[in-house]
Amino acid sequence: MNASNDELMGQFIDSLWLERGLSENTRDAYYNDLNQLSAWLVKQGKTFLTAGSDELRACVRSKTQRGISARSISRAISAWRRFYRYLLSEQIIKENPVALIEAPNIGRPLPNSLSEQDVEKLLAAPDLDTDIGLRDRAMLEVLYA
CATH class of the missing domain: 1.10.150.130 (Tyrosine recombinase, N-terminal domain)
Known part of the structure; x- marks a missing residue:
C-alpha cells in the first residue's frame, strides 16, 4: 500500500x-x-x-x-x-519500528509534607474535653507517628 x-x-x-x-x-x-x-x-x-x-x-x-x-x-x-x-x-507494515523504543522514565513526584507548625496545629485541633476529641487526637497521633 x-x-x-x-x-x-x-x-x-x-x-x-x-x-x-x-x-x-x-x-x-x-x-x-x-x-x-x-x-x-x-x-x-x-x-x-x-x-x-x-x-x-x-x-x-x-x-x-x-x-x-x-x-x-x-x-x-x-x-x-x-x-x-x-x-x-491492517497488514500495511510487516515490522513495528516502535516495538523496541522505550519511553523516558517519568517518575512520580514526592508528596508535599506538612511543616512542623502545621502538624502542631493539626494535633491541637481536636477538643480534648470530649471523648470524640480524645479519639480524634489518638488517631492523629497514630497517623503521624
Missing part, C-alpha cells in the same frame, strides 16, 4: 472512534502526536511506512533536546505504538 501519512493517520483516527469509541479529545491528542511525528519524518525524507527504529529514536532525542517534558514524550511514544500496532493489524 502506498498511502500518504495523512491518509494513514485519518484511517487510524477513524478506527479509534469506530472500533474503540475513544473521545474526541483523545483522538485529537493522538492526531497531534502523529502529525508532529509526520512533520519530523518528512523533514528527514521519510514517511510512516519508511521510518525505522533509528528515525523514531532520533525524533525522541530531538524532542528531548528541545526541552519537551518526559511525560509529553512518553505520551507521544504511546500514540506511535498504538498507531504502528494498527498498521501491523
Whole structure:
C-alpha cells in the first residue's frame, strides 16, 4: 500500500472512534502526536511506512533536546505504538519500528509534607474535653507517628 501519512493517520483516527469509541479529545491528542511525528519524518525524507527504529529514536532525542517534558514524550511514544500496532493489524507494515523504543522514565513526584507548625496545629485541633476529641487526637497521633 502506498498511502500518504495523512491518509494513514485519518484511517487510524477513524478506527479509534469506530472500533474503540475513544473521545474526541483523545483522538485529537493522538492526531497531534502523529502529525508532529509526520512533520519530523518528512523533514528527514521519510514517511510512516519508511521510518525505522533509528528515525523514531532520533525524533525522541530531538524532542528531548528541545526541552519537551518526559511525560509529553512518553505520551507521544504511546500514540506511535498504538498507531504502528494498527498498521501491523491492517497488514500495511510487516515490522513495528516502535516495538523496541522505550519511553523516558517519568517518575512520580514526592508528596508535599506538612511543616512542623502545621502538624502542631493539626494535633491541637481536636477538643480534648470530649471523648470524640480524645479519639480524634489518638488517631492523629497514630497517623503521624
